[in-house]
Amino acid sequence: MVNKRIYLCLAHMSEEGLEQKYIKEAFDTNWVVPLGPNVNAFEEDLATFVGKDKKVVALSSGTAAVHLALIACGVGPGDEVIVQSFTFCASSHPVTYLGATPVFVDSERDTWNMDPDLMEEAIKDRIAKTGKKPKAIVPVALYGMPYQIDRIMEIADKYDIPVIEDAAEGFGSRYDGKVLGTYGEYGVLSFNGNKMITTSGGGALICPDKKEWDKVMWLATQARESYPYYQHDAIGYNYRMSNICAGIGRGQMTVANDHIAHHHHVQALYEELLKDVKGVTVHKQPAGKYDSNFWLSTITLDPDLKVKGEENAYKTIVRGAIGGAAGVIHVASTAVTDCQPNNNVEAMRMALNDAGIEARPVWKPMHKQPVYKDAPAYVNGVSEDVFKIGLCLPTGPYVSDEDVRYIVDCIKESIQ
Numbered sequence: 001m002v003n004k005r006i007y008l009c010l011a012h013m014s015e016e017g018l019e020q021k022y023i024k025e026a027f028d029t030n031w032v033v034p035l036g037p038n039v040n041a042f043e044e045d046l047a048t049f050v051g052k053d054k055k056v057v058a059l060s061s062g063t064a065a066v067h068l069a070l071i072a073c074g075v076g077p078g079d080e081v082i083v084q085s086f087t088f089c090a091s092s093h094p095v096t097y098l099g100a101t102p103v104f105v106d107s108e109r110d111t112w113n114m115d116p117d118l119m120e121e122a123i124k125d126r127i128a129k130t131g132k133k134p135k136a137i138v139p140v141a142l143y144g145m146p147y148q149i150d151r152i153m154e155i156a157d158k159y160d161i162p163v164i165e166d167a168a169e170g171f172g173s174r175y176d177g178k179v180l181g182t183y184g185e186y187g188v189l190s191f192n193g194n195k196m197i198t199t200s201g202g203g204a205l206i207c208p209d210k211k212e213w214d215k216v217m218w219l220a221t222q223a224r225e226s227y228p229y230y231q232h233d234a235i236g237y238n239y240r241m242s243n244i245c246a247g248i249g250r251g252q253m254t255v256a257n258d259h260i261a262h263h264h265h266v267q268a269l270y271e272e273l274l275k276d277v278k279g280v281t282v283h284k285q286p287a288g289k290y291d292s293n294f295w296l297s298t299i300t301l302d303p304d305l306k307v308k309g310e311e312n313a314y315k316t317i318v319r320g321a322i323g324g325a326a327g328v329i330h331v332a333s334t335a336v337t338d339c340q341p342n343n344n345v346e347a348m349r350m351a352l353n354d355a356g357i358e359a360r361p362v363w364k365p366m367h368k369q370p371v372y373k374d375a376p377a378y379v380n381g382v383s384e385d386v387f388k389i390g391l392c393l394p395t396g397p398y399v400s401d402e403d404v405r406y407i408v409d410c411i412k413e414s415i416q
């Protein structure tokens with residue numbers, strides 16, 4: 001019996017406490033501002049990590065990175081942007097901040113990421129219906145899994161549409177040996193507390209060259225002109241990363257590869273321990289060019305798998321946040337919605353929760369979110385299917401082999 005609560009993915013600091021060393025330096029030198037030596041050094045570390053002569057701007061969040069990338073691609077009111085539907089809301093919400101409309105595209109079975117054929121269909125149809133090309137394409141590395149970026153780039157190049165890779169969950173994932181976020185025009189990273197590395201909250205935008213980097217940096221720092229006073233010719237944002245947060249990031253970069261290796265190890269253990277459990281399938285990466293960071297390991301449950309207590313699923317309204325996340329202020333008004341995980345998935349989530357394990361349904365596709373009911377969507381049923389049967393399991397550096405064995409035992413125990 002493990003007597004701690006096992007979370008999905010917790011921040012994990014370097015053993016030498018380098019994060020605190022860099023934070024202390026920031027305090028000692030009075031660089032307690034959203035710029036400074038830690039921010040510059042963190043950006044350098046990130047650029048070295050992603051390689052390919054890219055330039056990186058460190059920002060206050062991954063959401064800010066999506067927002068700035070869209071602005072840099074010229075997205076504005078009345079435009080459309082192709083976005084993977086199967087994702088966290090931060091991939092698409094910034095499109096709406098700009099008065100533009102997300103056009104959601106469904107996923108392929110293998111990777112759960114944007115289906116390139118459907119994407120091309122959507123591009124053609126939008127051009128036919130609106131007379132305009134979508135302004136950008138946003139594929140998402142769901143749970144770290146690489147998308148088919150070679151095919152996506154081929155189609156995007158054919159129509160001359162820039163690609164913004166949302167690699168917020170895919171820090172360190174590779175496709176054909178190259179780091180995600182370096183294929184498209186821009187690459188989004190997130191360093192939220194639950195990601196592969198953290199800065200508590202933070203993100204970064206990978207830019208193609210110095211010219212684009214200058215533009216993004218200018219936009220991220222209130223678009224100032226170089227006068228002795230504050231002169232603004234354009235609207236900018238206060239999105240640059242704090243020097244304190246960047247100190248955490250610098251320490252985290254020293255353990256980034258260890259974290260990725262640990263996630264790989266945990267995934268392999270789940271694959272091994274669950275391989276003979278009937279009705280439970282671990283989501284694996286396709287063979288070939290894919291090299292996921294396995295940010296979160298995920299399983300799917302056969303719809304006819306019987307899980308103990310499934311008759312009690314969705315009987316009560318959930319109050320507060322699953323997993324204790326902050327900011328869940330609105331209390332749900334109903335216990336059910338018209339699109340939700342199957343009862344056996346909810347029953348397994350509840351059984352794991354009672355056993356001290358945080359498990360979470362996979363992202364609910366954006367085209368099924370009430371807030372996006374009017375957005376165009378090109379669907380093939382994949383993301384909705386996976387949403388109904390998928391469950392994310394704990395995977396972070398704090399998850400030990402013993403924890404994985406305990407989690408797998410609890411999964412088996414929950415089955416009737």
Ligand SMILES: Cc1ncc(COP(=O)(O)O)c(C=O)c1O
Pocket residue numbers: 060061062063064066087088090091140166168169189190191192201202203
């Ligand atoms: C796919 C995806 N895109 C964007 C973000 C936004 O990142 P942040 O939370 O740093 O704003 C996240 C994560 O939180 C994410 O999972």
